[in-house]
Amino acid sequence: PVIKDSIDILIEQRAEQTFNSTIFAGLRFGSSKVSVERALKNKKNKYYSFTEIPIQVPVNDNVREVVIRDYDALYYNGQLASLELYSNETSLYNAIATMFAAKYGETKQNNWTYSNCEIAVKRGERVLYSSAANSWLASAQDMYYASFGGSSTKSLTTDPYYLVLSYKDFRLLALIERQKEIKDSLEYVKRL
Numbered sequence: 001p002v003i004k005d006s007i008d009i010l011i012e013q014r015a016e017q018t019f020n021s022t023i024f025a026g027l028r029f030g031s032s033k034v035s036v037e038r039a040l041k042n043k044k045n046k047y048y049s050f051t052e053i054p055i056q057v058p059v060n061d062n063v064r065e066v067v068i069r070d071y072d073a074l075y076y077n078g079q080l081a082s083l084e085l086y087s088n089e090t091s092l093y094n095a096i097a098t099m100f101a102a103k104y105g106e107t108k109q110n111n112w113t114y115s116n117c118e119i120a121v122k123r124g125e126r127v128l129y130s131s132a133a134n135s136w137l138a139s140a141q142d143m144y145y146a147s148f149g150g151s152s153t154k155s156l157t158t159d160p161y162y163l164v165l166s167y168k169d170f171r172l173l174a175l176i177e178r179q180k181e182i183k184d185s186l187e188y189v190k191r192l
Contacts, residue, residue, distance in 0.1 A: 007106050008108075010106055010107070011107055014104075014113065014114055015114065019114035019116055019117045024085065024167065025039040025040065025053065026039060027039055027083070029079075029080055029169040029172065030079040030080060030169070030172070031079070031080040032078055033080075036073055037049075040071050051068055053067065053068040054068075055067075055068065055099075057099050058095065058098075059092065064095065066089045067089065069088060070148050074173070076172040076176045076179070080172075081168075081172030081176055082166075083167045086124070086148035086149075087162065088157075088163070089163055090123060090159060090162060090163050092163070093121065093123060097110045100119070100121055116169065116170055117167065117168060118166070118167075118170070119166065120165075122163075122164045122166065123164065124149055124162045125160060125161060126145055126148075126157070127144060127145045127150060128142060128143075128144055143156040143157070144156065144160050148164075
């Protein structure tokens with residue numbers, strides 16, 4: 001027989017529970033696009049709105065900030081289905097994971113799976129900048145594009161990782177996938 005520890009038992013119990021609470025900044029799964037943008041595009045300059053939301057986390061006897069700098073959201077018929085928040089403070093990975101464990105319960109690998117959703121704290125990897133074109137960077141340490149998940153930026157960093165806070169609603173994501181399958185089928189029928 002497989003011997004389960006108390007955290008394994010908690011994970012199994014959580015997988016049968018339905019999550020029905022706020023996920024971030026008062027948002028819930030199913031929130032409208034307008035309310036998501038209002039909550040997350042909280043800073044403005046004269047040219048555009050941008051995200052800069054600090055989350056205070058305890059680190060030993062101090063309090064530090066994980067600053068949310070960007071996000072990706074997926075919607076199904078205007079309802080929030082998935083939200084990924086990005087931050088540069090990878091050094092605070094363990095602190096934010098501990099804070100999430102206090103909110104959502106103990107788990108393993110910083111992943112909280114409920115019957116209807118998944119919440120995770122993870123590290124994303126940045127795209128390596130090719131320094132072959134720029135000889136002045138050839139002898140320096142590895143440089144990475146400072147964007148979250150791509151190379152669509154001109155700024156560089158030496159940090160190969162970034163922090164991701166991920167929230168996924170299984171039902172709405174399945175509906176998005178189903179909608180995509182129907183669209184692909186209709187396009188296939190048109191081609192025939």
